[in-house]
Amino acid sequence: MTATAQRSLAAGGKTPDVAHCAPSDVLTPADRYQQLFVDVQTQRIFSDSKTFVDCVPQRAPEEILRRYRDDVATPGFDLARFVASNFTLERPPASHYVSDPGQGLVDHIDGLWDVLTRLPEAHPAYSSLLPLPRPYVVPGGRFHELYYWDSYFTMLGLACSGRQDLLRSMADNFSFLIDTYGHIPNGNRTYYLSRSQPPMYGLMVALFESHGVARALRYLPHLRREYDFWMDGEASLAPGDVCRHVVCMPDGSRLNRYWDERDTPREEGYLEDVNTARHAPNRPAGEVYRDLRAGAASGWDFSSRWLDDVNDLASIRTTAFVPVDLNSFLFASEMQIATLSEASGDADAAQVFAARAQARREAMTRYLWCDEEGAFLDYDWQRGESRPRLSAALATPLFVGLASHEQARRSAQTIADRLVAPGGLRTTQASSLQQWDPPNGWAPLQWIAIHGLRQYGEHRIANDIAHRWLSTVSALYARENKLVEKYSLHTSDAMCASGGGGGEYPLQDGFGWTNGVVRRLLCDHPEHHANQVMAQGRASGRARR
Helix, strand or coil: CCHHHHHHHHCCCCCCHHHHCCCCCCCCHHHHHHHHHHHHHHCCCCCCHHHHHCCEECCCHHHHHHHHHHHCCCCCCCHHHHHHHHEECCCCCCCCCCCCCCCCHHHHHHHHCCCCEECCCCCCCCCCECCCCCCEECCECCECCCEHHHHHHHHHHHHHCCCHHHHHHHHHHHHHHHHHHCCCCCECEHHHCCCCCCCCHHHHHHHHHHCCCCCHHHHHHHHHHHHHHHHCCHHHCCCCCEECCEEECCCCCEEECCCCCCCCCCHHHHHHHHHHHHCCCCCCHHHHHHHHHHHHHHCCCCCHHHECCCCCHHHECHHHEECHHHHHHHHHHHHHHHHHHHHHCCHHHHHHHHHHHHHHHHHHHHHCEECCCCEECCEECCCCEECCCCEHHHHHHHHCCCCCHHHHHHHHHHHHHHCEECCEECCECCCCCCCCCCCEECHHHHHHHHHHHHHCCCHHHHHHHHHHHHHHHHHHHHHHCCCECCEECCCCCHHHCCECCCCCCCCCECCHHHHHHHHHHHHHCCCCCHHHHHHHHHHHHHHHC
């Protein structure tokens, strides 16, 4: 399909009927294929655990499972051959895109949006992919589906690129997910339905209105329903109790944690999770699996932020923490619901949600603000103490306008003194083998800090982080003509700029949220050398070759 056809579809053209209907069968691959699933993952038929869960069956799953049970004990049975004859690898749509080595960074990003766009075409039967009604932008690389919190940062770039067509279609898709499933899953896959991700929907709604996509008031019912998902079970809690995402603090105030409804290995990381749990002999495996899943729900999968031992992923305790960022985003949702309720004429609801936002602000100050550190820190509700691990999440209260001016001033100084690296903003202070730790830097955390600092007048530090990050991204682009998922921040030397490492899979090219944040920062900083030097640098390099 041409780019013109894509834009027509996003703007309201006819879509296949199947895309407007949620699948009646949302079984995950593990539920559907049972022992076959376990055997494929544990025998490492594919190097990446995500490959099999994204495969499309060539015949009815019941028939595949019956054949497997009949054949598996046969002498000479070859599991890899069986999988190849019964499943088709999911592949991204064919693209004729070729990166122009003489192209500037802005033009490069603008040209990638259609490459990263997926269309609601006929949905393959029994696929793990959940259908969506409108086109959507994926991160790229191994990620062929929509991701919740990624999409907000991608939208920042779409708005700067003038792609209101894609903003509108993304708005429809997220509303569809809430209408259909009661929440926005981690991504549009059946194996992601048991968890969500950082709740950015209220911030998306504000973005839709500010860029003329739709009035925010239109999305008030969806905001209310998503909020109910995050607060489910709160009414029955006494101090010290927890239920799903909700923690009732000792004083009776309600704060939230990350959570996943399942306590089994992540299907997209099955073998990795099984091996991790084996290294925690004193913990029930299900507890480890739940914390790994909750870590994925946080978007920080994985980080020393969630670990008791920075060198041991099996020490993960995500569900034991009340996180700064999650509660900040829920504060933003409460404020948005209060504002829109007032605009709709529902004064009672406006008053209720304004009071909820204020109660959350006060509880976060009591439990999450650390005066000694000059920062908001996660709180360990199980141990009843502040979590002594500084992270870039401390900028989120500034990002949503929750912090007092004094808290913002001290947070800004803490960021400048302890988290700014040569190439941008660090995630944490603890280096580890996990990808959400130094030396890596991630686009969404750069934007949250930059925008949050600006809102409180801390422009010097904000601009310094923006300059460092743009210099890092543009240096790698000048040399390799691509943007990537994450970057190493260890140096400001352009010749040594590199992508990040660590984690469970190789560095991915693309990349949706990097493109979005960089595109927005280049709009905000037209004077930055990344806006001019890219094409010249590449052209001179080509001439030398």
